[in-house]
Amino acid sequence: MQSGGCLVLGSDGNFYGTTETCGGTSTGCAFGCGTVFRITPAGVLTTLHTFNATDGYQPIAPMIQGADGNFYGTTELGGTNGYGTVFRMTRAGAITTLHSFAGYPADGAYPTAPLVQIANGTFFGTTERGGSSQNCQTFGGVFGCGTVFKITPSGSLTTLQNFDTTNGALPDGGLVQAGGVLYGTTSDIATSTFGTIFKITSAGAFTTLYNFCSQAGCADGAYPASGLVKADDGNLYGTTEQAGSGNGGTVFEFTTAGTLTTLHSFAQADGQGPFGGLLQATNGNLYGTTSTGGTNQADGTAFGLSVGLPRFVQTNPASGAVGSSVIILGNSLTGASSVTFNGTAATFTVVSPTEITAQVPSGATTGTVQVTTPNGTLTSNAVFQVK
Numbered sequence: 001m002q003s004g005g006c007l008v009l010g011s012d013g014n015f016y017g018t019t020e021t022c023g024g025t026s027t028g029c030a031f032g033c034g035t036v037f038r039i040t041p042a043g044v045l046t047t048l049h050t051f052n053a054t055d056g057y058q059p060i061a062p063m064i065q066g067a068d069g070n071f072y073g074t075t076e077l078g079g080t081n082g083y084g085t086v087f088r089m090t091r092a093g094a095i096t097t098l099h100s101f102a103g104y105p106a107d108g109a110y111p112t113a114p115l116v117q118i119a120n121g122t123f124f125g126t127t128e129r130g131g132s133s134q135n136c137q138t139f140g141g142v143f144g145c146g147t148v149f150k151i152t153p154s155g156s157l158t159t160l161q162n163f164d165t166t167n168g169a170l171p172d173g174g175l176v177q178a179g180g181v182l183y184g185t186t187s188d189i190a191t192s193t194f195g196t197i198f199k200i201t202s203a204g205a206f207t208t209l210y211n212f213c214s215q216a217g218c219a220d221g222a223y224p225a226s227g228l229v230k231a232d233d234g235n236l237y238g239t240t241e242q243a244g245s246g247n248g249g250t251v252f253e254f255t256t257a258g259t260l261t262t263l264h265s266f267a268q269a270d271g272q273g274p275f276g277g278l279l280q281a282t283n284g285n286l287y288g289t290t291s292t293g294g295t296n297q298a299d300g301t302a303f304g305l306s307v308g309l310p311r312f313v314q315t316n317p318a319s320g321a322v323g324s325s326v327i328i329l330g331n332s333l334t335g336a337s338s339v340t341f342n343g344t345a346a347t348f349t350v351v352s353p354t355e356i357t358a359q360v361p362s363g364a365t366t367g368t369v370q371v372t373t374p375n376g377t378l379t380s381n382a383v384f385q386v387k
Contacts, residue, residue: 006062007039008071011317012091013327015039016048016071018059033057033078036071036089048093053078055097056085061114061174063089067121067319067385068153074111074125083109083130083142086123086151098155103130107159108147113174113227115151116182118202119385124150124160124182126171133164145169148184148200160204167208168196173227173277175200176236179256183209183236187225194222195240197254209258218243220262221250226277228254229286232312232381237263237286239274248272248293251286251305264305268293271301280381282330282354284309312381313371319385320360326384328356328371335374341384342367360386 007015019035033051036059051057056075063073071089079085079100086099103109108127115123129136130144137143145163148171163169168186175184181199188195194213200206213222221240228236236254244250246267251274253261266272271290278288286305294301313330320326328339328348333356339348341364348358356371369380 008063008065009316009327010038010065010071010091011069011320011327013041015041016063016065018063018073020058020060029053029057029078034059034075036063036073036093036095038091038093049089049095051075051078051095053082055079055095056087056100060112064115064117065317066117066123066153067317067387069317070153072115072117072123072153074113074115076110076112084111084127086111086115086125086155086157088153096155098153099151099157101127101130103142104134104144105132106130107157108149109142109144112172116175116177118177121153122150122202123153124148124175124202126174126184128170128172131159131162131164133162135165136163136169146171146186148175148182148204148206150202158204161200161206165193167206168198169193170225171198172225173238176228176230178230178234178236181256183228183230183256185224185227185238187223187241194218194243195224197224197228197236197238197260199256210254210260212240213243217245219245219265220260221252221265226275229278229280231280231286231309232284233309237278237280237307239277239288241273241275249274249290251278251288253307263307266290266293268298269295271303273300274303280309282312282314282381284311311378313369313378314382315369315380315384318382319387321387322360322362322364324360326358326360326369328358328369328380329354330356330371330378332375333371333373336371337374338370338372340370341365341386342369 056078058076083101109130110128131147136145148161197210222243223241244265246265248266272293273291346361
């Protein structure tokens with residue numbers, strides 16, 4: 001059984017995830033089509049749904065919890081046409097297929113990255129292949145260099161961008177929102193180029209911002225397959241799988257103004273091929289893994305990188321009505337004396353050094369959440385939307 005991506009912490013305090021294959025009595029897949037499961041912090045696991053070839057299979061991208069409380073995700077394969085799906089799932093496990101991709105020359109194939117939801121409720125995502133271009137070699141029986149799409153919670157899909165190698169190819173790292181614009185990368189690993197960073201508006205206006213391997217000796221890296229993360233300083237961070245001064249890939253910072261800075265170049269000793277991407281912990285540091293290298297028979301490494309970013313807190317969910325319960329995650333929260341929602345004081349309970357539960361107070365408005373601790377005031381890394 002293979003993992004289908006990271007777990008997502010639901011607003012009910014449980015974790016939700018997927019398995020890529022196996023599970024249940026699914027039909028149409030040689031080794032099973034994958035599942036969706038829920039697991040409690042105490043370790044009690046419940047299988048919520050078993051996929052089949054009709055409703056999609058191989059859900060390799062992590063799901064996200066939408067503003068409506070349902071979970072949204074993609075399957076890489078299956079569906080009506082065999083090229084993957086977008087689905088919605090209730091917390092009880094009821095699945096609705098919102099869209100089945102049609103491959104080439106149509107709306108894309110193989111959605112392998114998580115969705116992103118913006119404030120108006122619309123979701124955005126990418127397909128690794130398919131679309132209208134034949135410039136990329138066939139893979140799995142389908143041409144195409146990939147697409148960017150948007151889809152409503154009811155399933156109305158619009159293709160916003162068709163990649164064709166002149167503007168990148170294989171956007172398998174997904175999208176991230178920063179300043180009202182969506183940013184992403186193309187890995188370009190099937191072409192003669194080395195990857196790009198792009199931005200696209202919700203209306204579909206597309207701009208290529210950076211071409212990798214544009215520095216001497218490819219010192220800036222090549223093939224940013226894992227995509228980007230937005231840190232709490234507003235800048236974007238990512239990895240390249242290859243090249244760099246140590247020839248093992250890089251970690252980079254990219255500003256929304258278009259400036260790229262290489263923060264670290266990997267070599268054999270500290271790992272090579274950081275294919276899995278980055279996450280920013282609430283202590284401000286960036287963490288990731290390399291697929292090879294290191295000191296133990298080249299089996300890879302886990303690394304942390306401090307770039308001077310401050311600590312912050314994170315809310316789950318990211319929105320809620322007055323009176324609803326919110327989980328606040330952070331570090332060194334013991335002894336917290338105040339929690340505010342955009343300046344309005346809330347009642348709260350410190351559950352552990354890393355968790356607080358709070359109730360959205362009467363009079364709260366949309367804005368940041370702040371927690372006052374003995375070591376200073378921590379601010380949420382995203383705006384909390386009061387419904």
